[in-house]
Amino acid sequence: MRTTIISDQELIDSYLKGNEIALERLIHRHKDKVYTAIYCLVKDTYLAEDLFQETFIKAIDTLRTGRYNEEGKFAPWVLRIAHNLCIDHFRKLKRTPGIVTSDGDDIFKYMRFEETAHEEHQQVERFETKLKELIEMLPEEQKEVVILRHFFNFSFKEVSDYTNSPLNTCLGRMRYALINLRKLMEEHKIAIQ
Numbered sequence: 001m002r003t004t005i006i007s008d009q010e011l012i013d014s015y016l017k018g019n020e021i022a023l024e025r026l027i028h029r030h031k032d033k034v035y036t037a038i039y040c041l042v043k044d045t046y047l048a049e050d051l052f053q054e055t056f057i058k059a060i061d062t063l064r065t066g067r068y069n070e071e072g073k074f075a076p077w078v079l080r081i082a083h084n085l086c087i088d089h090f091r092k093l094k095r096t097p098g099i100v101t102s103d104g105d106d107i108f109k110y111m112r113f114e115e116t117a118h119e120e121h122q123q124v125e126r127f128e129t130k131l132k133e134l135i136e137m138l139p140e141e142q143k144e145v146v147i148l149r150h151f152f153n154f155s156f157k158e159v160s161d162y163t164n165s166p167l168n169t170c171l172g173r174m175r176y177a178l179i180n181l182r183k184l185m186e187e188h189k190i191a192i193q
Contacts, residue, residue, distance in 0.1 A: 012068065038082050149174060
């Protein structure tokens, strides 16, 4: 017995011919990755579920109206929709994506640090605050790569897929982000402890 894996494009074509089960399979195939990507940005289960549903509603609407033209690239396309919806959500709240959760909590407080003396802990908090301010000053594309790579532990391949940008572009953005952060640290006289 031989198992044949049906491609995303074949499922899309089948759905467009009226096969609702093909759409169900397509969603099931990508739901974990899409939900995880959304949750990593919003850090809120209920909001992530809402944005997840909105992502697939938008994707289905695009498929139904014949505007889908990303043949063979369904996963990056749907991840891009999810990403854009997260960005839109944060813009509506006038918050920066990935820096502040939907509850208004600072993501830095969720980062784990070794137990330190009280004074050292305060130094770390001051540095985190200054670093966050500097990250805010980066161009949007550089900021996005830094947040996804260092705060959400995405690999560069995952960053590439998530932002629908070539891998070398993501690497370049990270390089320039680090150069810009160093310059900003020098300008603001911030030293790494």
